[in-house]
Amino acid sequence: MIISSPKSFVEILETLKDEDNIFVIGCDVCAAKMHTGGESEVQDMCARLEESGKNVVGWVLPTGTCSIRSYESLVKKNENIKKADSILVMACGSGTSIIAKLADVPVYPANNTDSLGGIYQGNVFHTQCAMCGNCTIADFGGICPTAQCPKGLLNGPCGGSMGGKCEVNPDKDCVWELIYQRLEKIGRLDLLEKVFDPKENVEDNCI
Template sequence: MIITKAKPIDEILPFLDGKERIFIIGCNVCAAKMKTGGEPEVLALSDYLTGAGYHVIGWALPTAACSVRSFDSLAEKNNKIKEADCILVMGCGSGTSVIGSLIDVPVTGTNNTLSLGGQIGSASIDHLCTLCGDCNIGDYSGICPNACCPKSQINGPCGGSKNGKCEVSKTSECVWYLIEKKMDTLHTLPILTKIKPPKDHSL
């Protein structure tokens, strides 16, 4: 799941200068779960902009903004999109890019894309994966230190962790404490004695 955070409205409004007809596109997967682009958020933004004097001509909520077949598939759901002077995409950067590649009008996103995360029950968890292209999460029993460690340490904790807490965020548990705790339970700690080479960032 892509973790997003809504931009402050003051960052969005300058994009609308000189635009007469605004169309809003949400995302009914990740952004909906993050409450940054589902139907309630799309309607709230539409109501806010309308109340502020902007002309919102319509909105659409594709299943996933990052996986839209074509412009026609969007227009099928709301023909008003053909009249838009600009599009606001309430999804992640990928969704905004997909919509931007389909539509020949200015497009911008209303969210900041933070990381690749997940959801357990009703809790959203961020920074689970950095999309590094060089995955070795199996060496750490399913916990990625590259994503979860603020310093991206892949060979054990830094010298600043103390009592299981992170040096950078002292209220957070050190991811290496969590990795070692889990691997101790699984009797796989010896795996950590092998030094890992630096990540291949070209991937």
């Protein structure tokens, strides 16, 4: 699941300062789960834009904004998109990019794309994956240190880890403590003996 957060309304208005007839597109998958682009958020955005003097010509809530097949499929959902001078997308960067490929008018993001996360037992887990293209989580008990360690450490915890807590964020469990517990649980502590080189396609990665 893509983790997104809303841009400030002030920033959104600034990007739309030269736009009048606006069409809003949400996302009924990730953004809806994050409450950054579901039906209620889209309707609230439309109302706030109208209150700020903008003309909202309509809105749609696709199932997966990142996987829309064609512009025509959006027209079928709401023909008023043809009246738009610009489109505001309440989805992740991928969804916004797809809309920009389909539309012939300017497309603007309403959200910031923060990370690739997930939901477990109703709780949202941020930054589960760094999408580095070289997945090695099997060596870490299914937990990604590249994404979940603030220092990106691949060969054990830093010297600042205290009491199982992260040095950078003391309110957070050290991911290497979690990796150790997981490997111990599945009987694979031997994996801790492996030494990993830095991942070349991950910026600022440390070992």
